[in-house]
Amino acid sequence: MKKLMIFSALSALAFVLSYCGTSKKAVKQTVKMNYDLNVKAILEADCAPCHFPAKGGKKHPLDSYAEVSKNIDDILRRVQLNPDERGFMPRDHSKLSDSTINILKQWKDDGMPEN
Ligand code: HEC
Numbered sequence: 001m002k003k004l005m006i007f008s009a010l011s012a013l014a015f016v017l018s019y020c021g022t023s024k025k026a027v028k029q030t031v032k033m034n035y036d037l038n039v040k041a042i043l044e045a046d047c048a049p050c051h052f053p054a055k056g057g058k059k060h061p062l063d064s065y066a067e068v069s070k071n072i073d074d075i076l077r078r079v080q081l082n083p084d085e086r087g088f089m090p091r092d093h094s095k096l097s098d099s100t101i102n103i104l105k106q107w108k109d110d111g112m113p114e115n
Pocket of ligand 1: 043046047048049050051059060062071074075078079086087088089090091092093
């Protein structure tokens with residue numbers, strides 16, 4: 001009888017633990033980064049005016065979903081350089097924070113949804 005109780009207690013525990021595991025995964029998957037909500041504002045704040053023709057920028061435009069998604073690898077490479085390295089972006093500004101860079105990385109990993 002005692003053995004049976006221990007067994008049921010353990011199964012209950014195993015059930016609870018596996019349930020927690022799945023729910024955590026489910027939460028992570030539903031929070032995806034997207035261009036309209038997460039990425040656009042970063043570029044508008046840090047890459048303008050140079051990459052925004054409407055604001056007078058003369059550099060390669062990074063003002064639309066199409067351009068940013070097409071150039072994401074070069075963008076990620078450049079923002080992770082150090083400011084004294086050739087090709088560093090945003091030029092003449094300080095390096096983006098790790099959390100900002102992580103949003104861009106996660107957006108790429110999420111498959112770059114537009115919205
Ligand atoms: C002060 C102006 C300025 C700002 C701000 C700036 N850039 Fe640039 N960017 C440049 C210049 C100048 C070049 C061309 C020289 C070069 O390729 O390094 C360039 C080139 C690039 C290129 C290569 C595009 C191509 O095909 O020629 C990418 C990608 C890029 N920048 C990304 C960014 C990102 C991402 C940001 C914001 C986080 C940013 N830049 C902010 C001036 C700027």
